[in-house]
Amino acid sequence: MGKTIAEKIFDAHCVDNPSDDVYVLKLDVVLCHEITTPIAINDLISRGKDRIFDTTKIKAVIDHVSPAKDSDTAMQGKILREWARRHHIEDFFDIGRNGVCHALFPEKGFARPGFTIIMGDSHTCTHGAFGAFAAGVGTTDLEVGILKGVCAFQYPKTIKINITGNLAEGVYAKDVILSIISRLGVNGATNKVMEFTGPVVEKMSMASRMTLCNMAIEAGGTSGICHPDMTTVEYLWKFIQDDFSTRDDALNAYRQFTSDPDAAYDTVIDHDVSRLEPQVTFGFKPDQVKPVKEMSKIKVDQVYIGSCTNGRLEDLWVAAEVLKGEKISDSVRGIVSPATSDVYKQAMEEGILKIFSDAGFCITNPTCGACLGMSNGVLAEGEVCASTTNRNFYGRMGKGGTVHLMSPATAAASAITGHITNSKLYKG
Amino acid sequence: MRNFSGRALFLDRSDINTDEIIPAKYLTGFAKEELKPHLLEDLQMEEFNPQLDVQGSSVIISRSNFGCGSSREHAPWALEVNGIYLVIAKSFARIFRQNMFNCGMMAVELDPRTIDHVFSVFSGPGTRIVTDLTQNIFKIAGNDQTAEIPFTISSFDRALVAAGGWVEYADAKY
Numbered sequence: 001m002g003k004t005i006a007e008k009i010f011d012a013h014c015v016d017n018p019s020d021d022v023y024v025l026k027l028d029v030v031l032c033h034e035i036t037t038p039i040a041i042n043d044l045i046s047r048g049k050d051r052i053f054d055t056t057k058i059k060a061v062i063d064h065v066s067p068a069k070d071s072d073t074a075m076q077g078k079i080l081r082e083w084a085r086r087h088h089i090e091d092f093f094d095i096g097r098n099g100v101c102h103a104l105f106p107e108k109g110f111a112r113p114g115f116t117i118i119m120g121d122s123h124t125c126t127h128g129a130f131g132a133f134a135a136g137v138g139t140t141d142l143e144v145g146i147l148k149g150v151c152a153f154q155y156p157k158t159i160k161i162n163i164t165g166n167l168a169e170g171v172y173a174k175d176v177i178l179s180i181i182s183r184l185g186v187n188g189a190t191n192k193v194m195e196f197t198g199p200v201v202e203k204m205s206m207a208s209r210m211t212l213c214n215m216a217i218e219a220g221g222t223s224g225i226c227h228p229d230m231t232t233v234e235y236l237w238k239f240i241q242d243d244f245s246t247r248d249d250a251l252n253a254y255r256q257f258t259s260d261p262d263a264a265y266d267t268v269i270d271h272d273v274s275r276l277e278p279q280v281t282f283g284f285k286p287d288q289v290k291p292v293k294e295m296s297k298i299k300v301d302q303v304y305i306g307s308c309t310n311g312r313l314e315d316l317w318v319a320a321e322v323l324k325g326e327k328i329s330d331s332v333r334g335i336v337s338p339a340t341s342d343v344y345k346q347a348m349e350e351g352i353l354k355i356f357s358d359a360g361f362c363i364t365n366p367t368c369g370a371c372l373g374m375s376n377g378v379l380a381e382g383e384v385c386a387s388t389t390n391r392n393f394y395g396r397m398g399k400g401g402t403v404h405l406m407s408p409a410t411a412a413a414s415a416i417t418g419h420i421t422n423s424k425l426y427k428g
Numbered sequence: 429m430r431n432f433s434g435r436a437l438f439l440d441r442s443d444i445n446t447d448e449i450i451p452a453k454y455l456t457g458f459a460k461e462e463l464k465p466h467l468l469e470d471l472q473m474e475e476f477n478p479q480l481d482v483q484g485s486s487v488i489i490s491r492s493n494f495g496c497g498s499s500r501e502h503a504p505w506a507l508e509v510n511g512i513y514l515v516i517a518k519s520f521a522r523i524f525r526q527n528m529f530n531c532g533m534m535a536v537e538l539d540p541r542t543i544d545h546v547f548s549v550f551s552g553p554g555t556r557i558v559t560d561l562t563q564n565i566f567k568i569a570g571n572d573q574t575a576e577i578p579f580t581i582s583s584f585d586r587a588l589v590a591a592g593g594w595v596e597y598a599d600a601k602y
């Protein structure tokens with residue numbers, strides 16, 4: 001019987017098997033941010049265990065509220081910063097060099113095929129785009145990850161999602177993942193790995209694959225995962241060129257982390273996207289999804305383009321293409337948060353930020369900020385936001401506010417008209 | 429190992445969520461102790477007064493899906509700082525259950541009929557539970573009745589409890 005990628009990663013990393021289906025895995029990377037890590041650090045200190053299993057395998061960033069907005073968030077940053085210094089963690093990214101964790105860490109080459117990755121953050125599943133097993137964990141698991149470099153998981157069951165057909169112009173990975181979540185439901189993948197395969201995924205860029213995997217948790221999935229291929233190797237090449245003599249060598253090495261044809265899946269789903277239209281959420285759960293054209297009556301107060309789902313350069317390109325030469329509606333506040341400092345810099349160099357600015361957008365520094373209703377664009381009660389983020393829970397972006405999730409193209413188009421609108425890029 | 433015995437607090441409702449166990453507004457602090465006065469503060473239930481009923485309790489007995497909602501580990505912590513190390517219920521939300529054992533505490537499921545029986549016979553402020561971890565038995569006494577109730581936990585969960593949680597277990601073993 002063959003194995004899935006996730007099973008192969010488990011087998012390759014298992015250090016203990018304390019009861020039937022519980023596997024203790026060796027971790028390749030432990031990621032940290034300033035919201036969930038300080039409490040783990042303080043607990044380790046109080047246990048007299050202020051240690052780190054391997055400073056080169058711990059990566060930390062201050063991203064959620066950056067710059068700090070008040071004394072509490074400043075203190076969270078301070079605890080993380082001092083800890084990183086104390087332990088000589090080289091890969092620590094403070095303001096000016098930082099970015100939203102799940103955009104920043106892949107950009108630095110920290111996610112690799114076959115890796116095991118944890119973080120005290122539910123959207124850690126994003127890193128599965130590289131063929132890694134990446135999962136969000138609670139505080140104690142994070143502590144043990146930091147201290148010992150291990151984490152316990154149930155042996156993985158996998159849902160294979162075979163994405164077929166041809167995406168229409170103006171339809172993006174975000175629309176695909178929204179349609180998949182709507183099909184599976186918010187608990188449809190609970191405790192399972194979601195493996196995205198098929199011709200549509202093969203054609204996707206790494207940025208698009210990250211958008212897909214990012215929202216696996218919104219269907220309850222432990223991790224999203226894509227097969228590593230030449231696109232993965234190209235993306236990683238500048239980080240791995242000393243390890244392999246050619247790209248083909250790298251690909252051959254990474255091929256061990258692809259699923260066997262006769263692997264046993266929990267479920268296999270064929271998801272044809274040929275007739276998929278741009279999608280948008282309507283309620284307060286990410287599986288409540290409709291085609292954009294059915295939601296055109298909804299007026300929006302704010303448009304937010306950013307986050308670990310859709311704040312990468314590719315996303316800003318698409319939004320800029322929609323916004324070029326246009327002005328956003330008087331009734332809309334437009335906010336764009338390039339996901340990382342590098343995205344910001346490149347968008348500036350390529351003139352994309354100017355397009356946003358000319359259209360009337362406010363450009364913020366890289367941060368999670370508004371995505372979780374902490375800073376830089378929090379909604380007032382009763383307000384509606386068209387957003388490229390990943391959670392539309394009631395009040396997520398501000399108490400009493402409503403969030404509609406959509407692609408950057410749809411968000412940009414909605415900024416221009418003031419209501420939820422298909423972009424001109426969609427030729428449906 | 430912790431003490432899993434003492435006075436029982438009966439919470440006769442299903443789906444008690446982590447917001448009810450510890451409201452989100454208390455998540456910004458850094459010390460577990462700060463959670464102490466706020467345990468179950470937002471739980472609205474007849475004949476339940478968090479100020480009076482939590483103090484002196486060591487065990488919670490509840491219905492199904494206890495600990496559903498967010499993954500916050502503050503929920504077990506809020507129990508821990510109040511000296512409540514054992515929750516017995518019909519069923520638990522997965523992450524809450526894992527978080528309890530990760531903290532060296534116990535979340536033990538009993539079958540529906542047993543839970544119904546425990547509620548109908550023992551529900552009340554004077555009931556006490558003694559946990560016998562060598563024989564896997566809860567000894568319950570209250571309302572002039574006594575009972576011995578067997579339970580099961582996996583060897584891994586038992587080891588976590590014996591070690592005082594996943595941090596201590598992993599630090600000793602790996």
Ligand code: SF4
Nearest residue numbers: 100307308368371372
């Ligand atoms: S951008 Fe939003 S979803 Fe992503 S890590 Fe930040 S807060 Fe979480």
